[in-house]
Amino acid sequence: MKKVRLDTFHTGNFDKGAGFIKQTLWYFVNALIVRASWNPFMGIKIALLKAFGAKIGKGLIIKNNVCIKFPWKLTIGDHVWLGENCWIDNLDSVTIGNHVCxxxxxxxxxxxxxxTLTSFDYRNAPIVIEDGAWIGARAVVCPGVTVRSHAILTVGSIATKDMEAYGIYQGNPAQLIRKRVIT
Structure with missing residues (x-):
């Protein structure tokens, strides 16, 4: 087996979408104000996200300790809820529709x-969460997944593939367990 030196690994093979200064400034603004548990003021958080390039509709609820990697790669529709400690690790674009939790x-x-590569390059892909979907507590949506309209990913489940509209998914990997009926 060929021995690989650790200094041969690199992770800079993707477009971060912003220069070093903007990334550094966002790091501190995010840590000190947006993500901070002391700041309950959603208006300030939303204004700062927009100032850094996020496209945000009306009625966003953003709770404490929400971590957003790159706001300039984030689009959020109207009346979206981002719960405590959720993490949007958006090395690629994330699009969240209307009325999403x-x-x-x-x-x-x-x-x-x-x-499979000694360089350990990134493999990134966008995430799309369509209108009316619900991502449960401690659930994970993996790269390249589209969560179709009104689908649900239940608590602790992991979506590795696209989820169909009005489907309720559970497990690891998440499987369709039944259809969602809205009355």
Whole structure:
């Protein structure tokens, strides 16, 4: 087996979408104001996200300790809920439709590493969450997944493939368990 030196790994093979200064400034603004548990003022958080390039509709509820990697790669529709400790790790674009709930501790993960390469390059893909969907607490949406209209990913489940409209998904990997009926 060929021995690989750790200094041969690199992770800079994707477009971060902003320069070093903007990224650094966002890091501190996010840590000190947007993500901070001391700041309950959603208006300030939303204004800062928009100032850094996020496209946000009306009626966003953003709770404490929400982590957003790159706001300039984020689009959020109207009347969206981002619960405590959810993490939008958007190395690629994340699009969230209208009337969507991202529950506490949920993770939207747009990238990972290609373990088949010694360079450990990133493998990124966008996430789309369509109108009326609900991502349950501590659930994970993986790179390249589209959560179709009004689908539900239940608590602790992991979506590795697209979810059909009005489907309720559970498990790891998440499987369709039944259809959602809205009355």
């Amino acid at each position: 991202i529950s506490q501790g949920a993770l939207l993960l747009t990238g990972n590493h290609d373990y």
